[in-house]
Amino acid sequence: MFIAFRREVEAALEAALDDLGYPTEDLGIEEPPADVPAVLASSAAFRLAGEAQAPPPEVAAEIADAVDLADAEYVAGVSTQGPYVNFAPSEAYFEGALADAQSEDWGRLPDTGESVVVEHTSANPTGPVHVGRARNPILGDALARVLDYAGHDVTSEYYVNDAGRQIAVFTWAYETFDESDLSEPEREKDDYDLVRYYRKGNEFLEEGDPEDVEEAEAEIASIIESLDEGDEETLARCEEVVDTVLGGMTETLGRLPAEFDEFVKETQFLRDGSTHGVVDELRESEYAFEDDGAWQLDLADWGIEQSFVFLRSDDTTLYTTRDLAHHEWKFEEFDYAVTVLGEDQELHANKLNAALDILGNDTDQLEEVFYAWVNLPGGESMSTRQGTGVDMDDLLDEAVARAEEAVRSRMDDRIRDDDLTEDDVERIARQVGIGAVRYDIVSKQPTKAITFDWEDALDFEGQSAPYIQYAHARACGISAEAGDLEPALDAGLLDEQEERDLLKAVARFPGVVEEAAMDREPHQVATYAREFVDTFNAFYRSCPVLREDVDDDVAAARLALVDAARTTLANALDVLGIEAPESM
Template sequence: MFIAFRREVETALAAALDDLGYPTGDLGIEEPPADVPAVLASSAAFRLAGEAGAPPPQVAAELADALDLTEANYVGGATAQGPYVNFTPSEEYYAATLESAQANGWGRLPDSGESVVVEHTSANPTGPVHVGRARNPILGDAVSRVLDYAGHDVTREYYVNDAGRQMAVFTWAYENFDEADLPEPGRDKPDYDLVRYYRAGNEFLEEGEPEAVEEAEAEIAAIIEGLDRGDEATYERVGEVVEGVLGGMRETLERLPAEFDEFVRETEFLRDGSTHEVVADLKASEYAFEEEDAWQLDLEEWGIEQSFVFLRSDDTTLYTTRDLAHHEWKFDTFDRAITVLGEDQELHANKLRAALDIRGNDTDQLEELFYAWVNLPGGESMSTRQGTGVDMDDLLDEAVLRAEEAVRSRMDDRIRDDDLTEADVERIARQVGIGAVRYDIVSKQPTKAITFDWEDALDFEGQSAPYVQYAHARACGILGEAGDATATLDADLLTTDEERNLLQAVARFPVVVESAADELEPHQVATYARDFVDTFNAFYRSCPVLADDVDDDLRDARLALVEASRNTLANALSVLGIEAPASM
């Protein structure tokens, strides 16, 4: 309803400005401060004061008088307050909000007709997922979810780097080392099993006898060359390693969960010849030059000092070359292409964009979302594995363990006849623990570095996933306790400030989704959810729902508001990729 309300305000303001002879280009629509009893306000009077030759408060009063709201359904009135015009909702606005928010799809926007591919994570399949990259799958998944809620046709893509030197080294090591000579795997998962070969191979190449290393390098070069020329036998050899490691990585990512629709392999753009077509065309470009037996692009025209190398001296392609073909496939397949990247990849992204421009692509289709790193505080008792730092599996295990301790502690403090079963405790610990990790990461602006803190992340009373999840569970509990009572749509009975504030907060959810999708900022949804819980808790404290002294009609209207709140919280958590427990 908020979106419809805003459109009515825009229409009425534009008409009033036109009638008064003022330009309608900037309506100055904004959300008023919390202490102003309005849904939207206009600051257009500031802009118009010079042209009107009058102070802003006088212009605002003139504008308020000129507004015609007779055709509006959801705008109940407009009044001037100093230099602002404030717009208040009608009773129909509240009623329509309550009715719409009781539907399971509340917050979803109409289909936009736009297809979007979101590439995220895309970690090289060389071993277990590392905590340092945790922000990529969590942020990428949340961006995908908010775009989906905003009506876009979203494809979530993992770009599998299954060509190049790393995979050649991995394949050579897997074929040449005996498992009996390797340490025990850290976990009973294929990525932990296979990474032992990769580490042993790299150690050998760094410290082995020169003649043996030279022989190994020749075999590795042969694998790289076989991949580049499309040799099927080489693809099969490399694929055995890639698919094994990728399978283990996917198990970890599914715990977050980070969902993918497509696993697009780098070698696909060697198999179909598109990479070599890119090379041939780039060689003919006015920006191409050959130096040190490598073909490169001069990118000074784009303000980039480093050249873009697209063909090695041995005539094999690079990751960057194959990524050009990959992105051109994206442009042909989707309307928009979004890539989630660590801040250390910004130079690569700029060089890729320049090369795509040289190739004649419309790079307006491409958007990069850069993020800063996630750090762990010193002294955390989390396992490390032979120089790899903390694995994602370790972080998630620790999160679930700590969440279980918190749940059991709260149970001890509040013994009830319907105490949770062991299965309930395990479920809630998983939902809360992993939700805490996701919320703590996604709730921050992507460009700000994060130091993950367990106490903050698992604080049931603070700015955390458990705080939001507990409010959802509380709403479920009220509805469950209501028994045969029915949630009845009668917003006219909801007249207190706490009830109206909660109704307005419910109504804002779709526009928060819209804004978060437009700005690629899922943290807006996290902030909204946290603030929504504050508003819901104020209602819970002041407006009893099932008390004996509440008459049936008011009880049923408040139940409808609780149901709308539950749906809002559930869907906000869903946008963030966090489960909404029915009990905690």
């Protein structure tokens, strides 16, 4: 309804401005304040006041008089308030929102016919997932979800870095050291088991006898060279290590959850020869030059001072070279490619774009979403570059434990009337704890650094996942207690202010999904969900559904509104990758 309403407003405004001889490139459409009885407003009068040589309120009145709503189905009227032109909804708008939101697919937009690959996380498979990676999988997974809801054919990709020095060191160490050389694993999990070899190997290379280290470095160099040549035996040796560690890492990521449709390996582009094809093509470029045996690109024309090295002096390729082949593969397979990257990767991304441009690619197909680091309480950075020794599993375990403590505290305070079983407590603790971590991170604008705070994240009354989850559980409880009462799709009976406000909030959901997908900002959905709960709670306090003194027809209509709110909340949480508990 909201999207259809907005399009009717756009058409009516554009026609009115054109008739008045005003430019139509900026309609100034925005949402009005909560106390204004409209769905959308236009601030175009501000922009046009100079041209009209009249104050904005006078221009707004002129625009409103010129608006023709004869063909509108969902816009009932137009009015002004100072410099704003406000557009009010029709009964068809409310009826349509109430009916459409009964569907489990509510909020999903029609197929766009466009395919999008979202690459995120892509942590090096050298050990357990670190909390420094927390924002990447949470943001990336939510972005993939919102694009899916917006009608795109979305593929979530984990790009596996399995061909660099780190993997060569890991493979050498795994084949060199015995269990007796290692410390006890921190967890009974494959990634924790194998990371001990990687740590032992690095320790040896830093502190071992120089002659032994020299011999080890020669073996590692041989592995790197063989990988670069696509040697199948070496690829198999490294693959054993990579796949084992990656299995443990994805198990951890699955707890968030962060799900992947494809695991694309660096070595794919060595095996198929495309990486060396990129090298050959770049060498022929007018921007290529050789310095001390290494081949580089001069990127001054792109405003980048640093050169781009694409071939070492020993004729081995780099991660960045293989990533060029990877992106050319993406451009062949998908209409658009989105990559989620930490803010420290911006220079790398700019260089990559320039090199792709030199190779003749349409870089409009590629977009990066950058995020700032998350800080731990006390100010410690969660950046893997700085490192704090905190693993993702530890963070999630603590989240669940803290959530369980909060649930039991609420039970002790008799906030709940019904009894919870131990299974219920464990379920709620998992849903709330992990949801709290996820929401606290995804709800913030990606480019802003954030400090993770346990009390805020687990606040059942504040701007948090538990606050939203509890509202969903409350709506489920009302529906469950309705008994034989059947919901009635009669918006005409919902004429209280709180009912109309909730209907308008329900109707907005598809528009929020569309805008969040266009802007690549899942946090817009998080903000909407939190504000939606405020509106739902106002309705809950003022408009009882199942009380004996409520007329049966009104109760049935309110029950349908509760179901619409429940579906809206469930799907908003689903976009964010957060579970929607049916009871709490």
